[in-house]
Amino acid sequence: MYSTVLQCLEQTALKYPDKTVFADVKESFTFHDLLKLSQKIGSFIADLVSPQNPIVVYMDKRAYNLLSFMGAAYAGCFYVPIDSQMPSERINLILDTLQPSMILYDDATADKVNNISSSIIKFHYETALKTEINDDALSRIRLNSKNTDLLYVLFTSGSTGIPKGVTISHAAVIDFMDWICDAYSLDDTTILCNQAPFYFDASVPDIYIPLKTGATVFIPPKSYYTFPKKILQFIETHNINTLIWVPSALCNVVNCKAFEVCVPASIKLVIFCGEVMPCKHLNVWRTYIPSALYVNMYGPTEATYACMYYNIERVFADDDKLPLGKACENSEIILLDDDDKLAEPGIIGEICISGQCLSQGYYNSKEKTSAAFMQNPINTKWREIIYRTGDLAYQNEHGEIIFAGRKDFQIKRLGHRIELGEIETVILSLNEVENACCVFNEDNSDIITVYTGKIDSNALADLIVDKLPQYMMPNKFVKLTSMPMNLNGKIDRAKIKKEYTEG
Ligand code: AMP
Numbered sequence: 200m201y202s203t204v205l206q207c208l209e210q211t212a213l214k215y216p217d218k219t220v221f222a223d224v225k226e227s228f229t230f231h232d233l234l235k236l237s238q239k240i241g242s243f244i245a246d247l248v249s250p251q252n253p254i255v256v257y258m259d260k261r262a263y264n265l266l267s268f269m270g271a272a273y274a275g276c277f278y279v280p281i282d283s284q285m286p287s288e289r290i291n292l293i294l295d296t297l298q299p300s301m302i303l304y305d306d307a308t309a310d311k312v313n314n315i316s317s318s319i320i321k322f323h324y325e326t327a328l329k330t331e332i333n334d335d336a337l338s339r340i341r342l343n344s345k346n347t348d349l350l351y352v353l354f355t356s357g358s359t360g361i362p363k364g365v366t367i368s369h370a371a372v373i374d375f376m377d378w379i380c381d382a383y384s385l386d387d388t389t390i391l392c393n394q395a396p397f398y399f400d401a402s403v404p405d406i407y408i409p410l411k412t413g414a415t416v417f418i419p420p421k422s423y424y425t426f427p428k429k430i431l432q433f434i435e436t437h438n439i440n441t442l443i444w445v446p447s448a449l450c451n452v453v454n455c456k457a458f459e460v461c462v463p464a465s466i467k468l469v470i471f472c473g474e475v476m477p478c479k480h481l482n483v484w485r486t487y488i489p490s491a492l493y494v495n496m497y498g499p500t501e502a503t504y505a506c507m508y509y510n511i512e513r514v515f516a517d518d519d520k521l522p523l524g525k526a527c528e529n530s531e532i533i534l535l536d537d538d539d540k541l542a543e544p545g546i547i548g549e550i551c552i553s554g555q556c557l558s559q560g561y562y563n564s565k566e567k568t569s570a571a572f573m574q575n576p577i578n579t580k581w582r583e584i585i586y587r588t589g590d591l592a593y594q595n596e597h598g599e600i601i602f603a604g605r606k607d608f609q610i611k612r613l614g615h616r617i618e619l620g621e622i623e624t625v626i627l628s629l630n631e632v633e634n635a636c637c638v639f640n641e642d643n644s645d646i647i648t649v650y651t652g653k654i655d656s657n658a659l660a661d662l663i664v665d666k667l668p669q670y671m672m673p674n675k676f677v678k679l680t681s682m683p684m685n686l687n688g689k690i691d692r693a694k695i696k697k698e699y700t701e702g
Pocket residue numbers: 355400401471472473474475476495496497498499500501523588590602605611615616
C-alpha cells in the first residue's frame with residue numbers, strides 16, 4: 200500500500216510524464232506538470248504553514264485547482280475546497296469551524312477573499328507557483344507523514360445550521376482507489392468526464408483514479424450540465440469512456456432528450472452514487488448505450504465516496520428499486536434495528552458502516568463526531584467504530600441491501616445533500632420570522648417552507664437568496680397565522696408534509 204497519495208502520483212508521473220492528467224476547456228496539465236507544479240505550491244505552503252493544518256482552496260472550478268490540492272498534501276497539510284459560488288455566510292461558518300492557516304484563491308475569488316476578515320494568510324495560487332521547489336523541506340515533511348494523516352476535509356450540510364467538516368485520510372482514499380481500479384479494470388486508457396464539484400465527495404474518484412492509473416480527466420464547463428446535448432457532444436469529442444456522476448445529472452440527459460442528438464459510443468462504464476437512481480431513467484441509458492456497465496454505488500462523504508456497490512446486469516422494470524448491493528472491499532455494512540440489534544433479513548434497519556473507508560470524524564467538532572461515530576453495539580469485545588448513516592435499508596432474499604429512505608430530515612436534491620434544518624436555521628435567524636419548517640416533496644424535489652411572521656413570501660425569498668446556495672433555495676413559501684403543533688408541543692412536521700406535499 201502507498202503511504203500517501205503523493206507516492207502514487209510520483210510513480211504514475213514517472214511512468215506517464217507527458218500524458219494529460221487534468222484538462223478543462225482552457226488549460227491542461229500532464230502528470231509531470233502536476234508533479235512539479237504541486238511541489239512548487241507545496242514548497243510555498245511549507246514555508247508559511249506547519250504540517251497537519253487546513254489549506255482552503257477557494258477557486259472557480261478549474262483544472263488548476265488540483266495543483267493546489269496536491270500542493271497542500273506536499274506541505275503535509277490537508278485541503279478544503281470552497282466553491283467560488285458559495286454564499287459568504289456559509290463560507291464564514293466553514294472558516295469559523297476550520298480556523299484555516301491559509302487560503303489559496305484565483306482571479307474569480309480575489310475580491311471576495313479581500314472581504315474575509317481575520318488573520319488568515321491569503322495568496323493567489325499563481326504566487327505560489329512562482330516558488331522554487333524546496334526538495335529538502337518536502338523530504339523532511341514526507342519523512343514525518345503517515346497514511347492516517349488527513350488528505351482533505353469536505354463540508355456537508357449540518358442539521359444545526361453549522362456545516363460539518365468530514366475528515367478523510369490518505370489511507371482511506373488509497374484503499375478505495377485500489378478497490379475501484381481493480382474491480383472495474385481502470386487503467387491508463389480510462390478517460391473520465393468530471394461532473395461533481397470538488398467540494399462534493401462525488402469528485403473524489405475523478406481526482407484519484409488518474410493518480411493511481413495514468414487515466415485522464417476532462418473537466419467541462421459547469422454550464423454544459425444544464426445543456427445535456429453539449430455534454431454528450433463533449434464526451435464524444437474527447438472519447439470519454441467512464442462516467443462517475445450523480446443520478447440527477449444522468450436523469451437530466453434523459454429528461455432533455457439529449458440522446459436524440461448524440462449517443463457517445465465511447466462510453467463503457469457508468470457509475471452513479473449519492474441518491475436514488477430511478478430505473479425509468481436508467482433504462483433509457485441502457486437502451487441507447489446497451490454495451491456499457493452500469494453500477495449503483497452507495498456511500499456518504501464519511502465513507503470516502505462509496506462503501507457498497509451493485510453491478511446492474513439484469514433487467515429492471517421502470518418502477519423497480521435498484522439494490523445498493525453489497526459492501527466494497529475493506530468496508531463492512533450492518534443494518535441495526537431500533538434496539539441496536541442486527542435487523543433480520545427483510546426487516547428495515549439503519550445502515551451502519553465500518554472499515555478503512557471511514558472518516559476520522561468531523562473537524563473541530565467532538566460532539567457531532569461522537570453522535571455519529573460510535574462503538575459497534577454488536578461487538579462488545581474490542582474497539583470497533585461504526586458510522587451511523589441515518590439511512591434505512593433491508594436485505595432482500597438474494598442477500599442484497601435495498602435502500603429504504605432517510606431516518607431524519609436530510610434530503611438529496613439535484614445530487615446535493617441538504618439538511619432541511621440548515622435552511623430553517625437561516626430563515627429563523629431573520630427578525631421578521633417567528634417560526635419555520637421546511638418539508639421536501641420527493642416527487643418533484645420541491646422544498647416548501649411553511650412559516651409564521653411579519654413578512655410576505657416574496658420578501659422572505661429575497662432576504663434569504665444571498666444566504667443559501669441556490670440548490671438549497673425553497674421553491675415555495677407558505678405563510679400561516681400559527682404553526683401546526685403535535686401533542687409533544689413540537690412542530691407537527693408529518694402534518695405539514697402531508698398537507699403541502701401530497702395531492
Ligand atoms: P453525501 O455525503 O453527500 O455523499 O450523501 C450521502 C447520502 O446520499 C447517503 O447517506 C444517502 O442518503 C444518499 N445516497 C448515497 N448513495 C445512494 C444510493 N445509491 N441510493 C440512494 N441514496 C444514496
